[in-house]
Amino acid sequence: MTVTITYKNWNQISDSFYYDDETKGARSVLEWAYRSYPGDEIVYASSFGAEAIVLIDLIQQVKQDADIVFLDTGLHFPETYEVIDRIEERFPTLRIERKQPNLSLDEQAERYGSALWKREPNQCCNIRKVIPLRETLAGKHAWISGLRREQSLLRANTEFINKDEKFQNIKICPLIHWTWNDVWSYIKKKGLPYNILHDHHYPSIGCFPCTQPTGASGDSRAGRWAGSNKTECGLHDR
Secondary structure, three states: OOOOOOOOOHHHHHHHHOOOOOOOOHHHHHHHHHHOHHHHHHHEEEOOOOOHHHHHHHHHHHHHOOOEEEEEEOOOOOOOOOHHHHHHHOOOEEEEEEEOOOOOHHHEEEEEOOOOHHHOOOHHHHHHHHHHHHHHHHOOEEEOOOHHHHHOOOOOOOOOOOEEOOEEEEEEEEOOOOOHHHHHHHHHOOOOOOOHHHHHHHOOOOOOHHHHHOOOOOOOOOOOOOOOOOOOOOOOOO
16 A cells, blocks of 8 residues: 655655664665555666665565666766676566656757767756656656765755655665665675776766766766766756
Protein backbone atom coordinates (compact mmCIF):
# COMPACT_ATOMS: atom_id res chain seq x y z
CA MET A 1 0.00 0.00 0.00
CA THR A 2 1.36 3.38 -0.99
CA VAL A 3 2.30 5.68 1.87
CA THR A 4 1.03 9.24 1.64
CA ILE A 5 3.77 11.68 2.61
CA THR A 6 2.63 15.14 3.64
CA TYR A 7 4.51 18.23 4.70
CA LYS A 8 3.65 17.40 8.29
CA ASN A 9 4.99 13.87 8.42
CA TRP A 10 7.75 13.40 5.83
CA ASN A 11 10.48 14.67 8.15
CA GLN A 12 9.06 12.69 11.09
CA ILE A 13 9.40 9.50 9.06
CA SER A 14 12.96 10.46 8.13
CA ASP A 15 13.86 11.03 11.78
CA SER A 16 12.48 7.64 12.81
CA PHE A 17 15.35 5.62 11.30
CA TYR A 18 18.32 4.58 13.42
CA TYR A 19 21.71 4.87 11.76
CA ASP A 20 24.02 3.18 14.24
CA ASP A 21 23.82 -0.19 12.49
CA GLU A 22 26.15 -1.80 9.94
CA THR A 23 24.65 0.08 6.98
CA LYS A 24 24.09 3.37 8.86
CA GLY A 25 20.36 3.08 8.35
CA ALA A 26 20.50 2.43 4.59
CA ARG A 27 19.07 -1.10 4.69
CA SER A 28 16.19 -0.03 6.97
CA VAL A 29 15.38 2.93 4.77
CA LEU A 30 15.30 0.73 1.66
CA GLU A 31 13.11 -1.86 3.37
CA TRP A 32 10.70 0.92 4.33
CA ALA A 33 10.77 2.35 0.79
CA TYR A 34 9.92 -0.90 -0.99
CA ARG A 35 7.37 -1.81 1.66
CA SER A 36 5.68 1.58 1.32
CA TYR A 37 5.67 1.86 -2.48
CA PRO A 38 4.76 -0.86 -5.00
CA GLY A 39 7.50 -1.71 -7.46
CA ASP A 40 6.05 0.41 -10.27
CA GLU A 41 5.80 3.49 -8.04
CA ILE A 42 9.47 3.79 -7.08
CA VAL A 43 12.68 3.90 -9.09
CA TYR A 44 16.36 4.30 -8.31
CA ALA A 45 18.03 6.93 -10.50
CA SER A 46 21.58 5.62 -10.66
CA SER A 47 24.81 7.23 -11.84
CA PHE A 48 26.72 3.92 -11.52
CA GLY A 49 29.43 5.68 -9.55
CA ALA A 50 30.82 4.29 -6.30
CA GLU A 51 27.81 5.21 -4.15
CA ALA A 52 25.52 3.72 -6.77
CA ILE A 53 27.30 0.38 -6.64
CA VAL A 54 26.72 0.20 -2.87
CA LEU A 55 23.06 1.13 -3.26
CA ILE A 56 22.50 -1.38 -6.05
CA ASP A 57 23.89 -4.17 -3.89
CA LEU A 58 21.70 -3.13 -0.95
CA ILE A 59 18.63 -2.71 -3.14
CA GLN A 60 18.91 -6.16 -4.68
CA GLN A 61 18.98 -7.62 -1.16
CA VAL A 62 15.60 -6.00 -0.52
CA LYS A 63 13.97 -6.20 -3.97
CA GLN A 64 15.70 -8.32 -6.59
CA ASP A 65 13.62 -6.98 -9.49
CA ALA A 66 13.82 -3.31 -8.55
CA ASP A 67 13.57 -0.65 -11.26
CA ILE A 68 16.79 1.28 -11.87
CA VAL A 69 17.19 4.07 -14.41
CA PHE A 70 20.46 5.35 -15.83
CA LEU A 71 20.20 8.75 -17.51
CA ASP A 72 22.14 7.94 -20.66
CA THR A 73 23.15 11.35 -21.97
CA GLY A 74 25.23 9.85 -24.77
CA LEU A 75 28.24 11.64 -23.27
CA HIS A 76 29.38 9.18 -20.64
CA PHE A 77 32.83 7.63 -20.41
CA PRO A 78 33.25 4.16 -21.96
CA GLU A 79 34.21 2.95 -18.47
CA THR A 80 30.76 3.94 -17.20
CA TYR A 81 29.00 1.80 -19.79
CA GLU A 82 31.40 -1.04 -18.99
CA VAL A 83 30.47 -1.05 -15.30
CA ILE A 84 26.76 -1.04 -16.18
CA ASP A 85 27.33 -4.16 -18.27
CA ARG A 86 29.14 -5.81 -15.35
CA ILE A 87 26.37 -4.90 -12.90
CA GLU A 88 23.76 -6.35 -15.28
CA GLU A 89 25.75 -9.59 -15.38
CA ARG A 90 26.09 -9.73 -11.60
CA PHE A 91 22.46 -8.84 -10.82
CA PRO A 92 20.46 -10.11 -13.82
CA THR A 93 17.06 -9.79 -12.12
CA LEU A 94 17.33 -6.02 -11.64
CA ARG A 95 15.41 -4.05 -14.26
CA ILE A 96 17.92 -1.49 -15.52
CA GLU A 97 16.73 1.06 -18.08
CA ARG A 98 19.12 3.28 -20.04
CA LYS A 99 16.95 6.35 -20.48
CA GLN A 100 17.99 8.56 -23.37
CA PRO A 101 16.98 12.18 -24.09
CA ASN A 102 14.45 12.98 -26.76
CA LEU A 103 17.15 14.82 -28.72
CA SER A 104 20.16 12.96 -30.07
CA LEU A 105 23.50 14.74 -29.82
CA ASP A 106 23.30 15.61 -33.52
CA GLU A 107 19.77 16.99 -33.13
CA GLN A 108 20.85 19.00 -30.10
CA ALA A 109 23.79 20.45 -32.04
CA GLU A 110 21.53 21.35 -34.96
CA ARG A 111 19.04 23.12 -32.69
CA TYR A 112 21.35 24.75 -30.13
CA GLY A 113 24.80 24.70 -31.73
CA SER A 114 27.71 22.36 -31.14
CA ALA A 115 29.18 21.63 -27.69
CA LEU A 116 26.24 23.14 -25.79
CA TRP A 117 27.82 21.83 -22.57
CA LYS A 118 30.63 24.37 -22.99
CA ARG A 119 28.45 27.40 -23.67
CA GLU A 120 25.31 26.69 -21.65
CA PRO A 121 25.92 23.66 -19.40
CA ASN A 122 22.71 24.17 -17.45
CA GLN A 123 20.64 23.92 -20.62
CA CYS A 124 22.57 20.85 -21.73
CA CYS A 125 21.97 19.17 -18.36
CA ASN A 126 18.30 20.11 -18.55
CA ILE A 127 17.89 18.50 -21.96
CA ARG A 128 19.94 15.41 -21.32
CA LYS A 129 19.28 14.70 -17.61
CA VAL A 130 16.51 16.74 -15.96
CA ILE A 131 13.83 16.27 -18.62
CA PRO A 132 14.53 12.52 -18.98
CA LEU A 133 14.28 12.06 -15.21
CA ARG A 134 11.05 14.06 -15.11
CA GLU A 135 9.65 11.75 -17.78
CA THR A 136 10.80 8.70 -15.81
CA LEU A 137 9.20 9.96 -12.60
CA ALA A 138 5.84 10.67 -14.21
CA GLY A 139 3.42 8.40 -12.38
CA LYS A 140 5.99 7.49 -9.73
CA HIS A 141 5.52 8.44 -6.09
CA ALA A 142 9.15 8.16 -4.98
CA TRP A 143 12.70 7.89 -6.25
CA ILE A 144 15.95 6.82 -4.66
CA SER A 145 19.20 8.76 -4.84
CA GLY A 146 22.74 8.12 -3.61
CA LEU A 147 23.33 11.56 -2.08
CA ARG A 148 25.64 11.72 0.93
CA ARG A 149 25.89 14.65 3.33
CA GLU A 150 29.68 14.57 3.16
CA GLN A 151 29.74 15.26 -0.58
CA SER A 152 29.14 19.01 -0.56
CA LEU A 153 27.62 21.91 1.35
CA LEU A 154 24.54 21.75 -0.87
CA ARG A 155 23.96 18.14 0.18
CA ALA A 156 24.90 18.54 3.86
CA ASN A 157 21.29 18.85 5.03
CA THR A 158 19.88 15.95 3.03
CA GLU A 159 17.56 13.69 5.02
CA PHE A 160 16.64 10.03 4.55
CA ILE A 161 13.21 11.11 3.27
CA ASN A 162 13.00 14.41 1.39
CA LYS A 163 10.10 16.34 -0.05
CA ASP A 164 11.23 16.95 -3.63
CA GLU A 165 9.59 20.14 -4.86
CA LYS A 166 11.41 20.03 -8.20
CA PHE A 167 9.85 16.75 -9.33
CA GLN A 168 6.82 16.85 -6.99
CA ASN A 169 7.89 13.57 -5.52
CA ILE A 170 9.54 11.95 -2.51
CA LYS A 171 13.32 11.58 -2.76
CA ILE A 172 14.78 8.81 -0.62
CA CYS A 173 18.50 9.01 0.22
CA PRO A 174 19.66 5.95 2.18
CA LEU A 175 23.39 6.80 2.24
CA ILE A 176 23.32 10.24 3.89
CA HIS A 177 25.50 9.15 6.83
CA TRP A 178 28.05 7.21 4.78
CA THR A 179 31.59 8.54 4.32
CA TRP A 180 33.74 8.05 1.25
CA ASN A 181 35.73 5.48 3.22
CA ASP A 182 32.51 3.66 4.15
CA VAL A 183 31.59 3.41 0.48
CA TRP A 184 34.91 1.91 -0.52
CA SER A 185 35.13 -0.42 2.45
CA TYR A 186 31.76 -1.88 1.42
CA ILE A 187 32.75 -2.22 -2.25
CA LYS A 188 36.00 -3.98 -1.38
CA LYS A 189 34.40 -6.23 1.24
CA LYS A 190 31.71 -7.40 -1.17
CA GLY A 191 34.01 -7.59 -4.20
CA LEU A 192 31.65 -5.41 -6.24
CA PRO A 193 32.47 -4.19 -9.75
CA TYR A 194 33.04 -0.44 -9.99
CA ASN A 195 34.04 2.21 -12.49
CA ILE A 196 37.81 1.98 -12.87
CA LEU A 197 38.02 5.77 -13.32
CA HIS A 198 37.71 5.92 -9.54
CA ASP A 199 41.23 4.47 -9.44
CA HIS A 200 42.45 7.47 -11.44
CA HIS A 201 41.31 10.33 -9.19
CA TYR A 202 37.73 10.62 -10.41
CA PRO A 203 35.63 10.63 -7.20
CA SER A 204 32.50 11.83 -9.03
CA ILE A 205 31.92 10.70 -12.60
CA GLY A 206 29.49 12.35 -14.98
CA CYS A 207 29.65 13.20 -18.67
CA PHE A 208 33.18 13.17 -20.07
CA PRO A 209 33.24 16.78 -21.35
CA CYS A 210 32.35 18.07 -17.88
CA THR A 211 34.33 15.73 -15.60
CA GLN A 212 38.00 15.93 -14.71
CA PRO A 213 40.23 14.07 -12.26
CA THR A 214 40.86 15.85 -8.96
CA GLY A 215 43.75 16.24 -6.58
CA ALA A 216 43.66 15.56 -2.87
CA SER A 217 41.29 18.42 -2.01
CA GLY A 218 38.79 16.12 -0.35
CA ASP A 219 35.93 17.71 -2.32
CA SER A 220 34.26 14.86 -4.17
CA ARG A 221 32.53 17.32 -6.53
CA ALA A 222 35.67 19.30 -7.42
CA GLY A 223 36.13 17.58 -10.77
CA ARG A 224 32.65 18.40 -12.03
CA TRP A 225 32.36 21.49 -14.27
CA ALA A 226 35.82 22.59 -13.13
CA GLY A 227 36.52 26.29 -13.53
CA SER A 228 32.86 27.29 -13.13
CA ASN A 229 30.43 27.86 -10.29
CA LYS A 230 28.32 24.93 -11.41
CA THR A 231 28.42 21.90 -9.09
CA GLU A 232 25.13 20.14 -9.83
CA CYS A 233 23.44 18.86 -12.98
CA GLY A 234 20.04 20.10 -11.84
CA LEU A 235 18.54 16.88 -10.53
CA HIS A 236 19.02 17.92 -6.91
CA ASP A 237 18.45 21.67 -7.15
CA ARG A 238 15.51 22.96 -5.19
